[in-house]
Amino acid sequence: MTRPTSFSLALIGSGGAGAISAGQLLLAAVAHSGLHAVMTRAFGPQIRGGEAAALLRLSDHPVECQAERLDLLIALDWEKSDRLAEDLAVDQSTVVLADPETGAIPAWIEKAGARIQPLSWSELAQGNRKTRPNMLACGVVAAVLGLGPQTMTAAAQRQFGAKGAAVVQTASAAIELGRQFAPHMDRLIPQVENESGGERWQITGNQASALGAVLGGVRFCAAYPITPATEILEWLAGRLPAVGGCLVQAEDELASINMCLGASFGGVPALTATSGPGLALMVETLGLAVATEVPVVVVNVMRGGPSTGIPTRPEQSDLNIAIHGLHGDAPHPVIAPNGIVDCLIATRQAVVLAESLQTPVLVLSDQGLGQTEAVIEAPATEEGKRFGELKGKRRLWCGEGDGDAYQRYRDSADGVAPMALPGSLGGEHTVTGLSHDRQGRPTTRSEEHRRQLDKRQRKLESFDPGEDWATIEGDGAMALITFGSATAPAREGLALLAAEGIACRMISVRLLSPLNVAGLEQALSGVDRALILELNHQGQFHRHLRAHCRLPAHTTALHRPGPQPFRPAEIVDAIRKLTMESAA
Amino acid sequence: MTRPTSFSLALIGSGGAGAISAGQLLLAAVAHSGLHAVMTRAFGPQIRGGEAAALLRLSDHPVECQAERLDLLIALDWEKSDRLAEDLAVDQSTVVLADPETGAIPAWIEKAGARIQPLSWSELAQGNRKTRPNMLACGVVAAVLGLGPQTMTAAAQRQFGAKGAAVVQTASAAIELGRQFAPHMDRLIPQVENESGGERWQITGNQASALGAVLGGVRFCAAYPITPATEILEWLAGRLPAVGGCLVQAEDELASINMCLGASFGGVPALTATSGPGLALMVETLGLAVATEVPVVVVNVMRGGPSTGIPTRPEQSDLNIAIHGLHGDAPHPVIAPNGIVDCLIATRQAVVLAESLQTPVLVLSDQGLGQTEAVIEAPATEEGKRFGELKGKRRLWCGEGDGDAYQRYRDSADGVAPMALPGSLGGEHTVTGLSHDRQGRPTTRSEEHRRQLDKRQRKLESFDPGEDWATIEGDGAMALITFGSATAPAREGLALLAAEGIACRMISVRLLSPLNVAGLEQALSGVDRALILELNHQGQFHRHLRAHCRLPAHTTALHRPGPQPFRPAEIVDAIRKLTMESAA
């Protein structure tokens, strides 16, 4: 295997300068060229017109997180760029291109000792006033990466096609002018190869979740917008009607989750998406879904917390509420996708789990996955992974069998009882959030109360999660245990260590609850040191693991809050430390 | 120490028969006599007019839970009494008094082999049609217990005084008629001694919480009724105005918690009370209270869950949501009172903690504490226990010191910064649930985000919980670790074992979060076997302990759902088993 090469660049500019738009065009071009790529965005606090940065990383191998440092930074201007300083990992080998006319180089760039190369947008434009610096910058990058005119025109078409041929034409012309300026990069540039291995997609994690929902069978969504989950809802709003479903905009999250429950009670698989504050408003009704055994899926795209927190940035701090946020004994599955493609798979699996087990299921995504756009190899969509043998179809009652009266909550080996849907003659029954007996009648008797608690617990314990409870990679006497968006930087950190001869296996847990304790303990066999990695302040995942599993005697935890995602170097350092500690 | 004697009786009857009213009268009489007592109620599902039971236990020592079995059961009638079968621990030495005219003895009573003694209410009444069986039953009990006519008349006065002298008179006459029938009880009856050791109170756990709130300084309450917490709110509604405070009835729990926050932002200590479903609606705003550092106390009186569950019965299944139900990293103290008197102390301590640390605090009570009425020795109310050195007064900003601009979230050693209240000139500032800097200005910078998370964590870690984090009793190489309402039956079970020579220490944790890990580990020194006891299905407390502490290698858990509280025998059995297991 050849060592993956990757290249990182950022385009920044103030409101209206078009940094993001240029970034998207480049992403499309790169996708077209056959490379893999990932793009994240960073904004200042303004609603619109504030400073913005498009961070692009491209590679000849799949890549799902930003790199340690920037190879290239192009400033369309420097206005208020200070607020993005944290997002831009400039160091002394970063090449910085900027037009001195747009302002002085910020102190933090000077301080980093970056290799500043001045250019002049107006000169490059050759006097053409229609020529925008952001498109010129695309041309500069095209030159650096060796992206040909055809590729760039196709990308411009994708980006601006809807605005008419003239716009595409102007953009393409600017891009070609930009090519004149090709800074020298003494840095390995990934090879552009037009023969891609297979079909490629350009997709965000949120889009992937939405697609996974539809492929899983979701045909109803009730929505209340919230950053960074809104794109899931917006995508579904436009697509569900085309496949026989619909989306209702609700007045709040209390309404959206209840609408979903109503639709699902009617037999229509339902999902909603939200983020921390919205999830907090849904927990009462999620408890009702547990008690009444009505399937529903909630995709919670985490952002910085607590409270309103940092809505536009990643953090993995909703694990506690996702697993434990319901009152009473209300166990339910929680799945965390650990990559952008996995947003599709995990969300589909969540629908499968919900429908098969008649339970609410939470998908714990985060802003770092949801709002990152990547160029990826097309995942398998026809069949897709499911947990173990689960069929993903709801077990329905069809009128036969039950002897006397229909028992909605009949006890059974796997804890799942056939559901009679409205419309089925003879299956009429009333479900309730009150403690109930097998027929669903309210009761206060210990025996009935306990029977239903046992039955619902059994559902979660008796399905076989197969291989899908975690992604396990590598080997060694050390293990890194993580979940969600921390997985990509972890993987990259471990690859760097492997290259140095330091072996460490990675266990990225996908099924956060119920934990596959036996599976995890087996995956840890032969491991004597572990690092638990998560992007939150309290170490919520670590506590959760401790509560349920035996962890290696020497277990340390690397947990810190967002809003900056982990960088591979942090992982490398932590594992190195772990090696030394246990040597001592 | 003489062995405590206790006597248990139940009065049951259908709607209107007055079983509860008779129970209350007896409780008052017993209180007057200088004994200790506890009374719980059990109802059928009807709103009103359904079957009801008053369960009374009296003792010459403090007592806070019902006993293993009933000594005496008096049936005013048997209508639908089947639904209360679980609540009535009838066995072969239980004396059952019933009038054959009111129906046949139920099968479950026959089956238990109880000693049935028929009587005739109409004969006892001597033809007086105004004489009600429930008052006759009080007379029977008075005869059994040796409660004199004066005591009974005083109790009748307390119970019916408001309805006029004639009612009191009729009741007293009926009681005296009832005395004619004194069944033989071959059972030790606690000695009635009119000289009590000191002042006695008759109070429920909910009333104790409400009183504790006021004594702690609460002057604002916003309320939305919910079983079994409503009595706290109703008590406060009637009392707060008398001490310069007020209660607002809110439209829902979202409003009640926000009103509390608003009042507290204004400097007025605020509290609300609710139960599971209501708490679920408050978690978003509790996160805001954490982030903005505005003190507020929520008393959550647990009931059977999940969802609507069993509103009128006890369970300890809201521990998860209480500790982990907030999104983001939002640590906050959670205190569980472990007795009826402790509802007062713990609620007052919660106010002290909230005000001292500028944080929301949850009190985790339950139906078994809240709605049980007890006759107790008057607790210390003047000073009362506080956590360590905490003053219970909010640290206020008074205009001096801060140098330049006032910093609401100035970093400090103990994590607490002086609060400027509206009205203080120069302290004007805006608090926000967004991640913020020391001045309270929104920020997305990692450093500021983390500083405030650290600061808020430090508040919880740097106060000294003193002795009050747990109630620790007894000694031995075994430990029982529990919390809340499970404490009383645990204490009783351990006393039975101690009498047999089996030693086991009890650690009843009051400060559930943050756990005093060092304290607990120290309390466990010398312990090699532990039993964790809690009234819920999942073993939530056990998981929580595991997540944070090293527990003895041989630790077992006894956790089961409600709605029946633990009986001492269950604990005796579990500890016996533990003794044997570790011997093996």
Place this chain on the structure above:
Amino acid sequence: MSANAPITMSVLSARDYKSDYKPVWCPGCGDFGVLNALTKALAALKLAPEQVALIAGIGCSSRIAAYTRVYGFHGVHGRVLPLATGLAVARPDLTVLAAGGDGDGFSIGGNHFIHACRRNANLTYLVMDNAVYGMTKGQASPTTECDWTGSELTPEGPHQAPFKPLEIALAAGAPFIARAFANDPNGLARLICEAIEFPGFAMIQILSPCITYRPEQMGYKKRVHEDFQPTDRLDQAWQALVADDGFTTGLLWRAERPAYRPHAADGDPASLINSFRVE
């Protein structure tokens, strides 16, 4: 439309729409009247029980779901309307009914009430209004008189302007608004039939006495008067409400407005992938 749903074998009587659970209601509670009227209406409309769903919230009144022999959902407090809306939108073939109390619908659930009026999904909402929280033992509800001192929670009375369900419904855009009396089962049944047949959101405020916590409501019988004249002119409706004493019954407002019903095509989900493909 729901009224055209398949009819089971023989003609059913009102009793056939009742389940065999014994209500927990106090003897004499107005809610019995509502149960009677509702089952009469279902029988009169010859609706197949399995084609009907009755969604309820939490409260004494909300227990009604389990007492009917149709599909029922006894949800959480205050969320009956979104629950019913989700079902009605996802399953337009069903007859969807929602029911609950004044606390459930106007206190904790007030927001959903307004938005359900605006949204106009095809469902019928029966509010069993007793101006009290029965289930939690007698606190003031939004419709309670501002000087009612019967609850320990508001010993001096709620001191708030009572919530006016019909005014709010009209202001919020509900197309079908009526008031009825629980102890007039025939009149109520007729109104329920009309509401069910109405293609959109139809709401009926039902004065339903709570004999336990508001015994004085037994006097409602003398106070109600069936004087509403149905109209679809806003000015007339507001005039009627300005003159209303809270006991006028009948259909107040019936307006033509297309019901909320998202349309759906029948495409292939796999085609949705195309937009992500990079050519």
Place this chain on the structure above:
Amino acid sequence: MSANAPITMSVLSARDYKSDYKPVWCPGCGDFGVLNALTKALAALKLAPEQVALIAGIGCSSRIAAYTRVYGFHGVHGRVLPLATGLAVARPDLTVLAAGGDGDGFSIGGNHFIHACRRNANLTYLVMDNAVYGMTKGQASPTTECDWTGSELTPEGPHQAPFKPLEIALAAGAPFIARAFANDPNGLARLICEAIEFPGFAMIQILSPCITYRPEQMGYKKRVHEDFQPTDRLDQAWQALVADDGFTTGLLWRAERPAYRPHAADGDPASLINSFRVE
């Protein structure tokens, strides 16, 4: 009353009521006009900044709290009114203002709006209505026209009757109801002064254009017309609202109603113990 609160040293100008934080608002956003009018009003009333509290929800508009130099609370989405009510009731000496958007106040916060109208605590509520969710990038709000197709979330339009804030407020019993235009800072400032001085719940719907997601709202300037005549007669108010095109401005309704203010005595907490003592 709040207007009698102590006045600081010298007379303050509107600018003195602004903080030094730069608003995150888009250039041209109507909310700047509201900030200007509000600070003008505070200056005109000579209110001491420390005696004023501005409570806000979540949304672009709700950011206003931090832009004023008074005590501020930027709460969670939709809960501005209970937060403000708690403060107003607990601290009757303060001037309490509440502010937020149409999404915050009428969508997620709609229930609190009705109940605040009913309750009539002494506070002023400014709703900055741009008929869109600005902060989350342009979805339909309750006040959005039912055929507006500008959001991907409702590509065919929201298809719901728009929420009518003044109608709802009147139906819910609010005693002071007005509408204003953000880009008429003087007119708005006058109304805010009147609202603050009003002893009870005063609400102003402020048409405040969102230049980014509803650029067509720049045309509001031409559509507004100050034609409301203040009244305290219900029939007149309803008539005015039946005739309203959504752009009539001014004070619509002002009624005398005692503000909600629980009375409090000054007893000794220890005396509360007595009722538990067993003699």
